[in-house]
Amino acid sequence: MKKTIRFRLNGKPTTLETDGDRTLLWVLRTDLGLTGTKYGCGEAICGACTVVVNGEAVRSCSVPVSSVDGAEVVTIEGLTRGGKLHPLQEAFIEHGGFQCGYCTPGMIMNAYAFLRAHPKASREEIVKGMEDNLCRCGAHQRIIAAIEEVAHGAGGAS
Amino acid sequence: MTQRHGIDRRQFVKLVGGGVVVLVTTKPSALLAQRRRLYPEDLNAYLRIAEDGRVTVFTGKIEMGQGVMTSQPQMVAEELRVAFDAVEIVMGDTARCPWDMGTFGSLTTRMFGPVLRAAAAEARAVMLRLAAEKLGVPRSKLVVENGVVSVTGQPTRKVTYGELAKGRRILRTVDDKAVLRKASEFTVMGTSPLRLDGHDKVSGAGHYAGDVRLPGMLYARILRPPAHGAKLTKLDTSAAAKIPGVTVVNKKDLVAVLHADPETADQALSRVKASWDKPQPPFDTETVFDHLVKVAGKGEVTSSRGDVAAARTAAVHVFESTFHKGYVAHAPIEPHTTIADVKSGKATVWASTQTPFPTRDRLAEELGLDPKNVRVITPYVGGGFGGKSAGLQTSEAAKLSQITGKPVQVRFSRAEEFFYDTFDPAAVVKLVSGLDANGKVSLWDYHVIAAGDRGAAVFYDIPNVSISVAGGWHGRGRDLHLFGIGPWRAPGANMNVFAKESQIDIMAAAARIDPVELRLRNLTDERMRRVLQAAAKAYGWKPRVAPAGKGRGRGVACGIDAGTYVTLMADVTVDLEKGTVHVDRVVAAQDMGIIVNPTGAKMQMEGCVTQGLGYCLSEELRFTGGEILDRNFDTYLLPRFSAVPKIETVLVRNDELDPQGGGEPAIVPMGAVIANAVFDATGLRFYRLPMTPERVRAALAKKGATAAAT
Numbered sequence: 001m002k003k004t005i006r007f008r009l010n011g012k013p014t015t016l017e018t019d020g021d022r023t024l025l026w027v028l029r030t031d032l033g034l035t036g037t038k039y040g041c042g043e044a045i046c047g048a049c050t051v052v053v054n055g056e057a058v059r060s061c062s063v064p065v066s067s068v069d070g071a072e073v074v075t076i077e078g079l080t081r082g083g084k085l086h087p088l089q090e091a092f093i094e095h096g097g098f099q100c101g102y103c104t105p106g107m108i109m110n111a112y113a114f115l116r117a118h119p120k121a122s123r124e125e126i127v128k129g130m131e132d133n134l135c136r137c138g139a140h141q142r143i144i145a146a147i148e149e150v151a152h153g154a155g156g157a158s
Numbered sequence: 159m160t161q162r163h164g165i166d167r168r169q170f171v172k173l174v175g176g177g178v179v180v181l182v183t184t185k186p187s188a189l190l191a192q193r194r195r196l197y198p199e200d201l202n203a204y205l206r207i208a209e210d211g212r213v214t215v216f217t218g219k220i221e222m223g224q225g226v227m228t229s230q231p232q233m234v235a236e237e238l239r240v241a242f243d244a245v246e247i248v249m250g251d252t253a254r255c256p257w258d259m260g261t262f263g264s265l266t267t268r269m270f271g272p273v274l275r276a277a278a279a280e281a282r283a284v285m286l287r288l289a290a291e292k293l294g295v296p297r298s299k300l301v302v303e304n305g306v307v308s309v310t311g312q313p314t315r316k317v318t319y320g321e322l323a324k325g326r327r328i329l330r331t332v333d334d335k336a337v338l339r340k341a342s343e344f345t346v347m348g349t350s351p352l353r354l355d356g357h358d359k360v361s362g363a364g365h366y367a368g369d370v371r372l373p374g375m376l377y378a379r380i381l382r383p384p385a386h387g388a389k390l391t392k393l394d395t396s397a398a399a400k401i402p403g404v405t406v407v408n409k410k411d412l413v414a415v416l417h418a419d420p421e422t423a424d425q426a427l428s429r430v431k432a433s434w435d436k437p438q439p440p441f442d443t444e445t446v447f448d449h450l451v452k453v454a455g456k457g458e459v460t461s462s463r464g465d466v467a468a469a470r471t472a473a474v475h476v477f478e479s480t481f482h483k484g485y486v487a488h489a490p491i492e493p494h495t496t497i498a499d500v501k502s503g504k505a506t507v508w509a510s511t512q513t514p515f516p517t518r519d520r521l522a523e524e525l526g527l528d529p530k531n532v533r534v535i536t537p538y539v540g541g542g543f544g545g546k547s548a549g550l551q552t553s554e555a556a557k558l559s560q561i562t563g564k565p566v567q568v569r570f571s572r573a574e575e576f577f578y579d580t581f582d583p584a585a586v587v588k589l590v591s592g593l594d595a596n597g598k599v600s601l602w603d604y605h606v607i608a609a610g611d612r613g614a615a616v617f618y619d620i621p622n623v624s625i626s627v628a629g630g631w632h633g634r635g636r637d638l639h640l641f642g643i644g645p646w647r648a649p650g651a652n653m654n655v656f657a658k659e660s661q662i663d664i665m666a667a668a669a670r671i672d673p674v675e676l677r678l679r680n681l682t683d684e685r686m687r688r689v690l691q692a693a694a695k696a697y698g699w700k701p702r703v704a705p706a707g708k709g710r711g712r713g714v715a716c717g718i719d720a721g722t723y724v725t726l727m728a729d730v731t732v733d734l735e736k737g738t739v740h741v742d743r744v745v746a747a748q749d750m751g752i753i754v755n756p757t758g759a760k761m762q763m764e765g766c767v768t769q770g771l772g773y774c775l776s777e778e779l780r781f782t783g784g785e786i787l788d789r790n791f792d793t794y795l796l797p798r799f800s801a802v803p804k805i806e807t808v809l810v811r812n813d814e815l816d817p818q819g820g821g822e823p824a825i826v827p828m829g830a831v832i833a834n835a836v837f838d839a840t841g842l843r844f845y846r847l848p849m850t851p852e853r854v855r856a857a858l859a860k861k862g863a864t865a866a867a868t
């Protein structure tokens with residue numbers, strides 16, 4: 001059933017005429033052309049598809065696009081403002097918090113939402129907060145270091 | 159026979175435009191002769207210096223996380239004497255890059271590195287010759303730094319590479335005289351510039367195969383059997399065909415539904431009705447080992463010295479062990495994905511593959527096209543670990559595109575990924591070893607089934623040795639299995655080193671000798687001694703006999719892989735109630751020859767340790783016959799953040815040796831180091847991986863029962 005869905009996507013008002021049951025992941029990747037959000041498992045297990053909806057990390061593979069009607073949606077593409085990387089993105093580069101990079105957008109978006117809620121999180125809390133995002137390359141130690149630096153160095157995500 | 163259609167020189171020079179182009183071709187070279195045995199005869203590398211002074215490297219290698227997109231330009235910048243950021247790299251595109259057999263086996267740096275460096279050194283020599291002409295001084299009077307050639311002592315008499323390249327079309331092949339710079343002279347190699355793929359990967363802008371979108375593209379979903387070996391008996395696609403916009407393809411073994419929207423294609427597939435005949439499952443996760451032992455045959459003796467039978471009689475202690483390990487998945491987070499556009503006798507393919515050139519040649523054959531008309535482009539690959547070498551999805555996408563006349567994407571679902579993976583094979587090792595009264599290993603009778611010979615050789619000084627290998631992860635070894643197997647990060651070595659280095663600790667504990675001490679007592683290989691001692695120093699190893707008991711323990715294990723020597727030391731905590739093993743700390747020391755990029759090397763070591771936790775503690779594919787029971791990450795458990803230990807890496811310098819492999823070595827001792835630490839923590843010896851909580855609990859309960867009964 002087609003319906004009108006309005007939301008803000010990376011700061012821009014967006015209107016879609018589409019079947020509200022389609023999943024957010026595929027609407028983002030196809031209709032909206034935002035391919036930074038990745039498919040990894042399709043069942044809300046790996047976190048590769050994580051986007052931030054109203055400040056919270058959401059697994060876009062497992063929610064209908066209708067659920068973001070009226071919401072504020074941020075994808076990995078939206079973290080970079082005016083060509084300037086977000087401190088988390090900078091920290092991931094600086095610390096080498098990626099290898100193949102496929103889990104990276106989901107990791108960064110999850111960390112972004114997590115740090116908004118826990119700006120001064122301890123290392124242990126960060127580990128807990130990232131627990132459900134999978135990385136097969138084993139970049140974990142450096143991902144935590146990157147997030148820690150943002151939490152403690154720069155005073156949390158803006 | 160693999161066809162090797164590199165693009166020809168004329169075509170290449172036309173493609174890259176003006177400037178200075180250096181090729182490394184078939185011309186035999188003293189420099190390369192010793193290293194090229196493992197490399198195809200017609201290896202080519204291309205390098206171009208453009209008129210603006212920028213340097214472009216064209217390589218058939220691909221970037222899947224191992225960092226070669228950064229380390230290769232480092233090698234070029236070093237030898238050519240240009241700034242690192244003046245170098246660009248084009249990778250894995252069969253229309254622009256020279257033929258390459260694929261990215262695997264830790265060969266990129268070891269085998270391809272020297273060639274690439276030679277090309278850059280040759281380019282430097284060309285530039286110097288041109289500069290000598292231009293400046294009117296002999297070459298010996300020139301110095302070059304940062305892409306600027308100047309007269310020694312007269313820095314204003316200078317000319318840039320860009321100026322020298324202007325208006326020229328120079329084509330050179332590498333000759334034997336290309337002299338590589340020494341490690342002591344390095345300014346770019348041996349440093350750790352930020353990775354060139356960083357921005358792409360943190361911003362979401364970098365493309366993986368599935369991110370390529372073409373006008374009119376269809377997403378395909380393909381009918382899959384419920385089990386390997388199942389036969390289709392009935393098929394009804396009429397309900398699927400009724401969905402507006404769905405195309406149904408039914409050709410030979412390929413039944414697919416396609417749609418412009420991926421989810422509509424999913425729905426269409428769910429409406430395909432199919433019945434299957436499933437064969438009786440001949441074995442499963444638990445009984446596979448008996449099957450392997452039964453069918454693998456005696457194998458081949460790969461190494462033998464002394465008299466094993468006599469040594470067995472003479473040994474003071476004889477130890478007889480059998481080790482097991484199940485199938486392990488590659489499980490890259492990016493599933494196999496390919497987009498193919500086949501039309502008017504040409505095919506362009508974007509593939510998630512470790513082998514763009516072999517894939518191109520295979521596709522040409524399958525599609526009936528001239529390889530010249532098939533182009534495989536490899537964007538970033540989201541993890542490979544050996545699992546993206548075969549590429550069923552590429553054949554399927556190309557066929558479907560040829561049939562429908564539209565660009566087609568095939569992206570495996572996670573369940574397909576687990577079904578069509580080429581798993582690390584289940585394997586068995588039978589090992590009899592002996593110790594004399596002085597703690598010298600006197601006997602080593604080793605038989606490995608289904609893992610192959612990588613890592614099976616012994617590096618201890620043992621007088622009586624027999625090593626035999628039956629089956630492996632390639633060739634006829636595949637016939638032992640019900641589903642695909644193939645290379646998995648350091649193929650076979652994980653199993654072999656698990657068995658070998660567990661056995662050393664079994665002997666050490668029985669003889670009441672510290673496990674590091676026992677190793678040193680039996681080791682004259684200087685490189686291995688140095689690495690082991692470096693690890694012991696970094697760890698703070700104090701001699702003690704295992705087990706300590708009480709749920710906390712430490713372990714050690716050594717390995718040699720891809721020319722690199724590695725020792726791991728680990729601390730574990732075992733929850734004696736729950737049976738969970740937590741690895742708290744891992745020290746990894748490694749001698750990998752000259753180090754091109756220290757941070758990159760450390761990242762690979764950390765990746766090895768972290769990924770290795772999986773096959774040690776939680777990862778084992780479950781199946782009944784050809785039916786794969788693990789279909790997603792909810793039951794097939796990858797290591798998560800909380801499982802990751804504190805990892806400390808030590809790079810043991812060895813500048814006398816050319817760069818060796820870095821992507822695989824540190825994973826091979828993981829099984830043994832954890833098993834040895836668990837033994838130290840509990841007194842329980844595990845002969846099978848993974849050491850899941852259930853298995854640890856069961857072993858603890860059995861031990862408790864035995865203790866209570868005595």
Ligand code: FES
Pocket residue numbers: 038039040041042043044045046047048049050059060061062
């Ligand atoms: S793809 Fe959504 S959680 Fe894995």
Ligand code: FES
Pocket residue numbers: 097098099100101102103104134135136137138139223491540541
């Ligand atoms: S960097 Fe490859 S999956 Fe995380």
